[in-house]
Amino acid sequence: MEEKRSSLNFIEQIITDDLRAGKNNGKVHTRFPPEPNGYLHIGHAKSICLNFGLARKYGGKCNLRYDDTNPTKEEQEYVDSIREDIRWLGFDWEDREFYASDYFDQLYAWAEKMIMDGKAYVDDQSAEQIAEQKGTPTVPGKESPYRSRSPEENLRLFREMRDGKYGEGEKVLRARIDMASPNMHMRDPIMYRIMHRSHHRTGDKWCVYPMYDFAHGQSDYIEGVTHSVCTLEFEVHRPLYDWFLDQVYTPGTVRPRQIEFARLNLNYTVMSKRRLLELVQMGIVKGWDDPRMPTISGLRRRGYTPESIRVFAEKVGVTKTDSVIDVSLLEHSVRDDLNKKAPRVMGVLRPLKVVIENYPEGKVEMLETVNNPEDESMGTRQVPFSRELYIEQDDFMEDPPKKFFRLRPGGEVRLKSAYIIRCEKAVKNEKGEIIELRCTYDPDTRSGSGAQRKVKGTLHWVSAAHAIDAEVRLYDRLFNDPDPMGHKDRDFKEFLNPDSLKIITGCKLEPRLGNVRPLDKFQFQRIGYFCVDPDSTPGKPVFNQTVPLKDTWGKVVNRGS
RNA sequence: UGCCCCGUGGUGUAAUUGGCAACACGUCUGACUCUGGAUCAGAAAAGUUCAGGUUCGAGCCCUGACGGGGCAACCA
Numbered sequence: 001m002e003e004k005r006s007s008l009n010f011i012e013q014i015i016t017d018d019l020r021a022g023k024n025n026g027k028v029h030t031r032f033p034p035e036p037n038g039y040l041h042i043g044h045a046k047s048i049c050l051n052f053g054l055a056r057k058y059g060g061k062c063n064l065r066y067d068d069t070n071p072t073k074e075e076q077e078y079v080d081s082i083r084e085d086i087r088w089l090g091f092d093w094e095d096r097e098f099y100a101s102d103y104f105d106q107l108y109a110w111a112e113k114m115i116m117d118g119k120a121y122v123d124d125q126s127a128e129q130i131a132e133q134k135g136t137p138t139v140p141g142k143e144s145p146y147r148s149r150s151p152e153e154n155l156r157l158f159r160e161m162r163d164g165k166y167g168e169g170e171k172v173l174r175a176r177i178d179m180a181s182p183n184m185h186m187r188d189p190i191m192y193r194i195m196h197r198s199h200h201r202t203g204d205k206w207c208v209y210p211m212y213d214f215a216h217g218q219s220d221y222i223e224g225v226t227h228s229v230c231t232l233e234f235e236v237h238r239p240l241y242d243w244f245l246d247q248v249y250t251p252g253t254v255r256p257r258q259i260e261f262a263r264l265n266l267n268y269t270v271m272s273k274r275r276l277l278e279l280v281q282m283g284i285v286k287g288w289d290d291p292r293m294p295t296i297s298g299l300r301r302r303g304y305t306p307e308s309i310r311v312f313a314e315k316v317g318v319t320k321t322d323s324v325i326d327v328s329l330l331e332h333s334v335r336d337d338l339n340k341k342a343p344r345v346m347g348v349l350r351p352l353k354v355v356i357e358n359y360p361e362g363k364v365e366m367l368e369t370v371n372n373p374e375d376e377s378m379g380t381r382q383v384p385f386s387r388e389l390y391i392e393q394d395d396f397m398e399d400p401p402k403k404f405f406r407l408r409p410g411g412e413v414r415l416k417s418a419y420i421i422r423c424e425k426a427v428k429n430e431k432g433e434i435i436e437l438r439c440t441y442d443p444d445t446r447s448g449s450g451a452q453r454k455v456k457g458t459l460h461w462v463s464a465a466h467a468i469d470a471e472v473r474l475y476d477r478l479f480n481d482p483d484p485m486g487h488k489d490r491d492f493k494e495f496l497n498p499d500s501l502k503i504i505t506g507c508k509l510e511p512r513l514g515n516v517r518p519l520d521k522f523q524f525q526r527i528g529y530f531c532v533d534p535d536s537t538p539g540k541p542v543f544n545q546t547v548p549l550k551d552t553w554g555k556v557v558n559r560g561s
Numbered sequence: 562u563g564c565c566c567c568g569u570g571g572u573g574u575a576a577u578u579g580g581c582a583a584c585a586c587g588u589c590u591g592a593c594u595c596u597g598g599a600u601c602a603g604a605a606a607a608g609u610u611c612a613g614g615u616u617c618g619a620g621c622c623c624u625g626a627c628g629g630g631g632c633a634a635c636c637a
Contacts, residue, residue, distance in 0.1 A: 006575090007574095007575060007576080007577090009574090033637090034637095035636085035637050037636090037637080067637065069636095069637080070636060070637075072636090073636075073637085126635095127634085127635055130635080131633075131634085131635095134633055135633070136563085136633055137562090137563055137564070137632065137633060138562050138563045138564090138633095139562090139563085139633095140563090141633090168635080169635065172635055181564085182563055182564040182565090183563095183564060183565075183632080184563095184564085184632055184633050185632075185633095187633085190634095190635055192635085193635035194635080195635085209635095211634095211635075211636085211637090212636070212637050213637095215637095216637085232566070232567090232630080232631070233630095233631060233632080233637095234637090235565060235566060235631070235632085236564075236565055236566090236631070236632050237632090238565090239565095260566085262567085267572090315573080315574080315585070315586080316573065316574080317573065317574045317575090318574095319567090319573090319574075320566065320567060321566095321567055321568075321573090321574095322566095322567070322568095322629075322630055322631090323572080323573060323574090324572075324573085325572075325573060325586090326571090326572050326573075326586065326587070328572085328586060328587060329572080329573075329585080329586050329587085331586095332585090332586060332587090333586095335598090335599095339598080339599060344596075344598095346596095369595095373596085373598095373599075374599065374600095403597090405597075406597090414595055415595090416595060416596070417595070418595090420595095447595065448595095454595090455595090456597095457595095457597080458594090458595045458596065458597090459596095460596075523596085523598080525596045525598080526596045526597080526598070527596090527598095528598095549596075549597095549598050549599095550597090550598065550599090551597075551598090552597050552598090553597045554597090555597095556597085
């Protein structure tokens with residue numbers, strides 16, 4: 001094992017201790033166990049990176065295992081999306097794609113064994129009665145009147161349950177543990193319930209399905225998982241996890257160990273599949289992959305890279321402390337990655353026409369410009385320059401405040417990779433709106449010509465005759481409140497940000513962007529990072545803003561107002 | 562009122578396992594810049610929830626408070 005300079009997180013600490021103690025024959029085996037009842041989100045990404053990362057770091061393996069024990073909630077669509085998202089993130093489970101449902105036969109056999117060992121019994125009571133007898137955290141539960149049936153009777157009944165003799169809810173199989181346990185999960189938890197439902201994998205083979213607690217640890221055991229990493233809310237389940245394992249464990253085999261860590265929380269969003277599903281079903285967002293969603297598919301469509309998400313997952317750390325990560329860390333992770341990778345282009349979101357009065361009509365110059373100042377190897381390209389251009393409306397002010405070093409009447413700016421121009425006059429319409437700028441250029445200042453003149457501001461621009469039209473979608477956080485779920489008596493949807501999506505049409509982009517494919521990523525200089533949306537059609541590209549560039553001027557302006 | 566877990570700058574994570582608290586994000590200066598981006602330099606910001614105790618010495622160990630979270634689905 002190579003010496004690691006950075007410190008180990010507490011799970012790595014446990015693993016290295018286990019390894020040192022010679023446990024599990026020196027093997028490390030993890031698993032990522034999603035329930036296929038929704039799309040994966042950034043919180044799952046943390047878990048994926050953790051589990052697959054642990055396996056990679058310690059030379060072990062990580063399985064993908066669908067936790068599909070509840071046929072009423074699980075669907076093939078989700079299975080497929082999960083597979084795609086994990087692959088996209090850059091992880092490989094090779095041939096180890098498993099399902100809890102693969103183990104239904106084994107689980108059933110174990111249940112019968114537990115019945116014969118007097119560790120499980122069939123209860124005829126209703127869900128309400130069972131809940132009532134369960135007690136409360138401070139009051140011990142009462143034992144079921146069916147608790148002392150003979151193993152033979154239990155076995156007969158359980159087999160009848162399996163054979164479909166009973167309706168849903170008529171009977172359940174319970175573990176016989178301790179109705180007075182201070183841990184609610186140990187009060188004779190339900191192992192099997194009857195569901196006359198067909199399952200997305202096993203079809204109609206079964207009408208009894210195991211509960212999570214009975215299925216999860218046993219599945220880990222079957223797969224030879226050494227370290228079963230889950231989130232904090234399962235902490236109180238651990239004694240039960242261990243108890244079930246005790247019932248079937250064979251000495252000398254690998255015994256899985258459950259370790260809990262704090263799930264990822266991000267501010268200004270919600271992170272539960274249930275809430276996300278609600279947003280989808282109510283049409284508040286356009287789907288699971290809406291770029292405003294914290295889902296992996298949403299982030300992908302928004303323009304996030306797998307690398308940026310992996311780096312983010314690394315940076316948030318692994319602890320048992322409940323925490324809320326600031327979205328700015330996520331945004332920083334993409335900016336940092338895209339800064340190195342994204343080709344620079346010029347695009348004008350809200351065009352303002354500029355006419356260079358002293359530039360010959362009909363003349364077109366091809367000017368060379370660098371594709372990425374951060375990476376020489378990305379080369380250069382040519383952009384057309386002509387008498388009529390577009391610049392950003394925001395880049396001109398008739399009566400600007402101090403420190404505004406963009407264009408103003410009588411002022412000068414450099415057009416990126418082109419010339420220095422001076423604004424001679426702003427043309428207005430009847431309503432007093434500025435509709436066009438009349439400018440002049442200094443022919444001696446062409447970029448790359450060795451011209452020495454300096455001006456304070458540099459603007460992006462695009463040649464009017466050569467520009468292509470595009471739609472650009474700007475996104476902001478989905479919620480205005482840092483913790484939409486944190487308000488008692490108020491629905492999280494009350495905190496939706498009405499401006500989370502702004503669609504801008506009529507944007508003017510340099511010709512280079514006429515030929516792009518979905519998910520291509522660019523930096524629109526001085527604006528932000530953008531990604532081609534699958535809604536694009538030939539000749540009509542649609543771009544999603546992944547994240548804006550840091551805007552120190554915008555900050556100054558906001559401070560003033 | 563039971564059980565379990567957690568408590569370090571605004572946020573998140575560290576601290577060679579007891580040696581006078583570091584890194585990142587964010588914030589704020591300034592330099593540089595043909596992206597007000599990037600980069601570079603610097604600053605503010607915690608004395609580690611509190612109170613005792615052990616120790617030459619405690620963020621790390623012990624005790625007790627306080628604060629936060631989780632647990633009573635035939636969900637996972």
